[in-house]
Amino acid sequence: MCKNIYRPMLTKIISIFDETKDTRTLRLEFCDQAEKDAFSFKAGQFGLYSAFGSGEAVFCISSSPTKKGYIECTFKKIGKVTASLRNLDIGDVVGFRGAYGNHFPIDNLKGKNLLFIGGGIGLAPLRSLIDNVLDLRSEFAKVTILCGARSISDFIYKDQIKEWEGRSDLTLVKTVDAVANSQEESEWKMATSGHATGGRIGLIPKILSEMNPNLTDTLAIVCGPPIMIKFTLQELEKLGLPAARIITTLENRMKCGFGKCGRCNIGPIYICKEGPVFTAEELKNLPASDF
């Protein structure tokens, strides 16, 4: 009982990746060797990252647990804490508490066909799981990734998406909500490398319906903004995937991360403790007007 649960561990920024003009990924390494050795997490879990003097903010861990020695977080500059985190440089210190919450049921995914659907910054929690799956590729059946963003420049993990496109052991479909002009459109549609087809234009649920994927023995993992999740879940069910086989993540404002500060619940469910990973079936029992 002596441990101070509010005390963050200290991490050092070892790399910075600018994803879009306002979204950044920090790669963090634990300063203390004992903490580094003891730390473990599973894809889907989150943490509280702090910029001292500004406070804490909650993001998922966007790197895979199979990548040892560091963790990554991807965040958009949107308020006080994210602005301060963005001001930090390589070598600067970031506080970290976690990992908290439940995780993607990776053991239940083994041997199954997987359909990953990520929209916007929702690709961050998904990437932790995708990398985890790809690092243990032989344990899973077919892998399909459908990712979308508002515009071409709004894609995060651009390099990684390129890398996925080049792999022959997965199918990748990417789409944008809209393009700026006809030149951008033709470039986007041509944008093929390796085996993937060119970029699509349209909202994720629409593209999903056009893809009309074979969903036998498939689990879908969907992350993105609430509105995208809502319509994507509807589309998946229309395509015949039962809600129990659709996995998604929720997020809400959090302060403590361990079920005490009282703000992240939707109905009786605390996202920080019983989430952030839920099946679409579990969501059906939660009051829609509390989202």
Place this chain on the structure above:
Amino acid sequence: MKNYQLSAKDLAAFFEKVLSNNLRLIAPIKVKQNESQNVTKLKNKAHILFREIPSKDDLKNIVIDAYTDMSAKEIFFPRSEPVIEYTNKKSGVVIKDIDPQAKETVLFGARPCDAFGFSLLERLFSWDYDDPFFLKRREKTTVISLGCTSPLESCFCTSVGLSPMNTEGSDILFTPMSNNNNDKEDRYLVEVITPRGEKLIESIIGISSDLKNIFTEGNSLVQAKAAFENKVKEQMKRKEDFKDITEILKYKFDDSQLESETYRCLGCGVCSMVCPTCHCFDIVDEGEASHGYRMKNWDSCSFALFTKHGGGHNPRDMQFKRCRQRYMHKLHYYREKFADALCVGCGRCVKACPVNLDIYSVVYNLKKAYANNKNKEDKEK
């Protein structure tokens, strides 16, 4: 455990012994508003609050026959407290843990409802992750509760399954008793409830022959207490049972009645501040980037910013939704997770609310509407 009786006039002798044993004594006293605020209009207004009694000379200030305006939860869970201290210099970041300052404390004068509130909060603060700040203070505090003999009109502890003299959460319970039914109460039945209570009594009475003389055998009062307890329960004006409200609320989430009942809420949050069981808090850094404290501050689900996302979305974007959360959390969610409702029926929120929102009336009205509806449905069948 043992029962004693203590004459009311000997209470001070007991407190003196507590102080001379170097224990911190906290009890209700009258605090004048102008001590902290310079508002003329409020100058003569006094609040009854739990405060430390530093010395023998201050014992006369203890108020026994009134109800406190704030609950005693802040002894364990202060309004604002640092949880870490950080120093951020070129040479690196250093984090210092904060000592919860848990001193051996005797808390006197909490009401049985307040004391039950401590045990409710303990369940939350030890839910998988132990909060050392709350739990260490709780561990070091012996709670001596004062049974209620004249409940207020706003009280409804029996509605939530408690009683004016219930024992859970207290280490020792003092119940004012009289010699016979018609006399004024002039003595206390002292019931020792927990080993912690026993330890205090033994360490104080055990070493003092004068206290041995004033703490006399109390078993003879136990029966009279049960009768007295029933009598006081009878006097209570609010008796609606809250037990079945949990089931009803499960189906009332989107019910327009809950919305209309709470429409006038101003979102001031006073209900959470005076509540013995509201525990929502905020974590913020106070200080500079180079040095400061990470603070845990009281917060309230009534506040509009409480759940507002960085991106602008707010799941509880209207006041009635925030009220709904408060009632749902207390009467439905908490019971599902921790076996009991998160309301002890102290009625402080009822007294403090500037627009007379009353959790008891809301529950009462919801229950009535539910029963009416059910009758109608049954008839239609």
